[in-house]
Amino acid sequence: MQNTIATRIYDFLKQFPPFQFMASDDLFKISTLATVLYLDKDQILFSRDELYSDRFYIVQQGAIKLTRPSGNKTKVVDICDEGDLFGLKVTSENTYRTTATANEETIIYTIPVEAFSAFAKANKAISNYLIASFASNIKDPYTLQQNGSLLNTYEPDRNQDLLGLQQANYSKNVISCDPSATVQEAAQLMQSSRIGSLVVTSNELPVGILTNRELRNAIASGTDTTSTLTKNIMIHPVVCAPGDITVGQAQLMLIKYGVNHLVITKDGTDRSAIIGILSKHDIVVSFGNSPAELIKEIKRVEKTKLLRMSWEKATVILTNYLNQGLPLSHILNIFSELKGALIYRTMELSLAKMSEPPPVPFTWLALGSQGREEQLLYTDQDNALVYQNVPAEKEEATKAYFLRLANRMNKRLHKIGYDYCPADMMGSNPLYCLPISEWKEKFKGWIYDPSPESMLLSGIFFDYRRTFGSQQLVNELTTHIYSLLGDSSIFYRFMAKDALKNPPPVSFFRNFLVESDGAHKDEFDIKNRAMAPLIGAARVLSLYHGLKNVNRTSTRYEQLAMLEPENRELYESCAYAFKALLKFRVQQGLKNGDSGRFIQLESLSKSDRLKLKRCFKPLRDVQEVLRVRFQTQNLS
Amino acid sequence: MSLFSKNNDSQPEFWIKYLDAFAKEKKEKRFFKKTVGSRELQNTRFVVFDTETTGLDYKKDRILSLGGVAVVGNQVIAADTLELFLKQDFYNPDSAQIHGILKQGNYLKVNEEEAIAQCLDFIGTDILVGHHVGFDVAVVNQSLKRAGLGRLKNRQLDTEILYKRLVHPVNRPLQDKRYTLDELAEALKIPLHDRHTAAGDSLITALAFIKIVHKLNSDGEMKLKHLFR
Numbered sequence: 001m002q003n004t005i006a007t008r009i010y011d012f013l014k015q016f017p018p019f020q021f022m023a024s025d026d027l028f029k030i031s032t033l034a035t036v037l038y039l040d041k042d043q044i045l046f047s048r049d050e051l052y053s054d055r056f057y058i059v060q061q062g063a064i065k066l067t068r069p070s071g072n073k074t075k076v077v078d079i080c081d082e083g084d085l086f087g088l089k090v091t092s093e094n095t096y097r098t099t100a101t102a103n104e105e106t107i108i109y110t111i112p113v114e115a116f117s118a119f120a121k122a123n124k125a126i127s128n129y130l131i132a133s134f135a136s137n138i139k140d141p142y143t144l145q146q147n148g149s150l151l152n153t154y155e156p157d158r159n160q161d162l163l164g165l166q167q168a169n170y171s172k173n174v175i176s177c178d179p180s181a182t183v184q185e186a187a188q189l190m191q192s193s194r195i196g197s198l199v200v201t202s203n204e205l206p207v208g209i210l211t212n213r214e215l216r217n218a219i220a221s222g223t224d225t226t227s228t229l230t231k232n233i234m235i236h237p238v239v240c241a242p243g244d245i246t247v248g249q250a251q252l253m254l255i256k257y258g259v260n261h262l263v264i265t266k267d268g269t270d271r272s273a274i275i276g277i278l279s280k281h282d283i284v285v286s287f288g289n290s291p292a293e294l295i296k297e298i299k300r301v302e303k304t305k306l307l308r309m310s311w312e313k314a315t316v317i318l319t320n321y322l323n324q325g326l327p328l329s330h331i332l333n334i335f336s337e338l339k340g341a342l343i344y345r346t347m348e349l350s351l352a353k354m355s356e357p358p359p360v361p362f363t364w365l366a367l368g369s370q371g372r373e374e375q376l377l378y379t380d381q382d383n384a385l386v387y388q389n390v391p392a393e394k395e396e397a398t399k400a401y402f403l404r405l406a407n408r409m410n411k412r413l414h415k416i417g418y419d420y421c422p423a424d425m426m427g428s429n430p431l432y433c434l435p436i437s438e439w440k441e442k443f444k445g446w447i448y449d450p451s452p453e454s455m456l457l458s459g460i461f462f463d464y465r466r467t468f469g470s471q472q473l474v475n476e477l478t479t480h481i482y483s484l485l486g487d488s489s490i491f492y493r494f495m496a497k498d499a500l501k502n503p504p505p506v507s508f509f510r511n512f513l514v515e516s517d518g519a520h521k522d523e524f525d526i527k528n529r530a531m532a533p534l535i536g537a538a539r540v541l542s543l544y545h546g547l548k549n550v551n552r553t554s555t556r557y558e559q560l561a562m563l564e565p566e567n568r569e570l571y572e573s574c575a576y577a578f579k580a581l582l583k584f585r586v587q588q589g590l591k592n593g594d595s596g597r598f599i600q601l602e603s604l605s606k607s608d609r610l611k612l613k614r615c616f617k618p619l620r621d622v623q624e625v626l627r628v629r630f631q632t633q634n635l636s
Numbered sequence: 637m638s639l640f641s642k643n644n645d646s647q648p649e650f651w652i653k654y655l656d657a658f659a660k661e662k663k664e665k666r667f668f669k670k671t672v673g674s675r676e677l678q679n680t681r682f683v684v685f686d687t688e689t690t691g692l693d694y695k696k697d698r699i700l701s702l703g704g705v706a707v708v709g710n711q712v713i714a715a716d717t718l719e720l721f722l723k724q725d726f727y728n729p730d731s732a733q734i735h736g737i738l739k740q741g742n743y744l745k746v747n748e749e750e751a752i753a754q755c756l757d758f759i760g761t762d763i764l765v766g767h768h769v770g771f772d773v774a775v776v777n778q779s780l781k782r783a784g785l786g787r788l789k790n791r792q793l794d795t796e797i798l799y800k801r802l803v804h805p806v807n808r809p810l811q812d813k814r815y816t817l818d819e820l821a822e823a824l825k826i827p828l829h830d831r832h833t834a835a836g837d838s839l840i841t842a843l844a845f846i847k848i849v850h851k852l853n854s855d856g857e858m859k860l861k862h863l864f865r
Contacts, residue, residue, distance in 0.1 A: 003714065003717055003719060003835070004703070004717075004719055004833055004836050004839070005705060005712070005714045005835060005839050006714045006715075006717075008839070009714060032715050033715055035711045035712060035714060036711065036712035036713075036714065036839070036842075037710060037712075038710045038711075038843060038847060038850070039710070040847075040851075061827065105825065107843070110711070605854075
């Protein structure tokens with residue numbers, strides 16, 4: 001009897017190894033025993049620790065992601081696409097070692113193992129293919145990397161990168177010095193260029209390399225750095241390589257010669273012109289970005305445009321961290337550091353462009369979500385500038401200076417990807433570029449004379465954090481604020497009222513409240529309806545308890561849990577819920593390429609909806625705490 | 637075999653077996669109302685089938701080819717398929733352009749009664765699924781009638797009607813739209829191969845059916861009876 005379906009399976013399989021090695025009669029017999037299986041995106045085919053099925057699988061259309069746990073993360077072992085074979089038992093284990101999930105809509109052919117293995121055993125080509133293919137699937141991507149410094153990097157998407165076949169990136173901006181320069185001169189050059197190595201040249205040809213290590217050794221051994229010459233301590237001869245060297249080759253050369261730097265020259269020998277320098281660091285970077293390397297990179301960047309490029313790498317890291325299921329607080333810590341380095345460097349670049357140094361100490365504050373270190377995606381800028389008080393006659397000039405600086409800063413941040421604040425809460429706004437005395441007055445007004453309008457500002461300004469400049473100014477401001485707060489119950493009541501203005505997002509009918517009009521009609525506003533109320537409640541409760549220097553919402557709740565043992569469970573679930581919501585928002589934002597604020601409920605799976613809904617219970621309860629404690633119902 | 641006899645003894649064995657299976661199922665249903673009545677969607681065997689005919693007039697035209705595949709859960713089972721080419725004296729050259737089946741083609745052909753026998757054996761009491769299934773059922777019923785037998789008793793599901801349940805109510809005007817199998821395949825991202833062979837079309841229809849049911853059953857709580865709404 002004719003069998004069109006088996007014929008089609010046969011036609012597909014014969015294109016791929018190991019089926020292409022089979023006799024067509026045999027393959028056709030196998031094909032009649034196959035089934036065609038459909039999986040929707042994210043559907044699980046089999047799970048780790050599940051017993052092996054009596055069938056194995058070939059992807060006909062779509063892709064299957066194989067994952068396994070690694071530490072407390074989930075690691076993607078492989079992505080199988082068209083023609084790839086998986087799910088075949090190769091070890092003595094009786095259970096699957098990985099979980100197979102449909103990465104997209106997928107059609108799979110399933111084939112009985114027993115029928116197939118009869119052919120596989122008889123056919124050397126088939127068994128060889130299987131051995132080879134599984135040997136390469138099992139390999140751990142990290143085994144190619146020699147040391148532990150890369151363990152926190154993400155896994156590159158392409159195995160090609162791991163094999164090191166791509167061309168190596170090297171620094172084309174080579175700083176060099178003369179062999180007759182003194183060691184001190186060479187060190188000064190390295191310091192001003194912010195680099196760790198110099199190429200020593202003579203007649204423009206490389207004769208040696210000087211790195212931090214040689215300097216350290218020279219100083220340790222008591223060498224006189226003002227009279228000793230570079231040529232006496234440099235490493236020589238230099239190891240040279242041509243510009244088209246691959247990462248793999250470069251790595252081998254570094255190991256073979258036991259050096260940390262290769263000088264890249266036109267013809268790859270030390271008899272031609274220098275075109276670059278390749279360090280061990282460059283190789284590390286080639287294998288993927290680790291946050292530590294990225295911070296180094298940010299610290300060295302000379303142009304705002306390049307800063308933007310570095311920051312885009314951070315987004316790649318973020319995506320990978322989320323995919324690996326890393327704990328959110330850990331991700332927040334790393335991003336806070338990265339963001340800190342970014343703003344610090346932006347300020348350094350802005351200051352360098354000013355005609356003179358700042359007249360008095362100042363502080364650049366991050367406000368709102370940046371101040372709370374909860375910002376993972378690009379959002380608006382919220383920042384402010386505080387400077388030391390100056391005599392009245394100097395005030396105008398001083399303010400003008402800092403406004404110019406803030407303007408540069410805001411423009412640069414904009415260029416990097418942060419939109420201007422629509423409400424103009426930025427350092428370049430004369431209202432928010434003030435001497436400390438005026439800042440104190442401002443906070444005093446908000447605290448002693450609160451109004452629904454001033455609460456909008458308080459919501460932003462009470463979550464400030466220093467990102468550049470004097471810590472002393474910040475401490476002074478904080479001390480001042482807490483001295484005012486002690487006796488101001490009316491302020492807490494206003495602030496609590498403000499935190500209550502958004503009702504819990506689940507309505508009577510256990511449905512989500514969605515926006516009823518505007519561009520986001522029928523979408524759920526996760527920021528305003530879920531996160532803002534939690535943030536607001538955490539803020540007022542931590543001000544109430546005088547918690548200083550704790551800005552992050554989840555950390556605030558964790559601290560509150562210790563301060564109020566009777567509410568410990570509630571605050572802990574608030575901390576958890578907030579982290580879950582933040583992660584959710586970031587994932588939505590990365591998926592849709594926006595801020596992730598509005599969520600189309602239809603796009604969520606049932607389990608995601610349930611997860612979201614669970615986050616709202618502590619929100620409802622913490623709002624009740626605010627209502628009772630601060631007697632908000634009496635406020636009009 | 638007499639065309640007018642109501643006597644079971646004179647009816648072909650395959651037909652008696654077909655009727656008996658339904659009678660047995662009905663009896664069981666009365667007996668174990670719960671178990672049979674709530675048959676799980678995942679374990680039900682559906683037969684997705686398609687016919688290629690000499691034309692679109694079910695009374696006049698004849699079946700040239702008949703294909704069917706079994707669907708259980710989200711799987712199509714290659715070994716559980718039926719694919720038949722029929723000997724027909726009636727041949728309409730116009731329709732050959734569509735299905736490419738030649739009057740004297742090089743296929744292993746069976747006569748109509750043999751085809752019906754194999755078909756009934758294959759489908760048993762299972763639910764029939766087809767794209768515009770009414771037509772395919774009608775032409776099979778005509779064949780049965782010519783053989784002096786009754787009509788198909790299987791319950792039927794039409795992929796076009798099921799597909800329309802996925803269309804958002806906002807797009808009501810589309811409810812009147814007719815979808816061809818090609819349109820359905822395109823909308824559901826099913827690659828087209830072997831189009832216009834009965835077995836090829838039934839595989840496309842089977843994949844469409846699996847995808848539609850999966851989408852309808854997004855909460856995982858769907859019962860078999862919900863498909864017949």
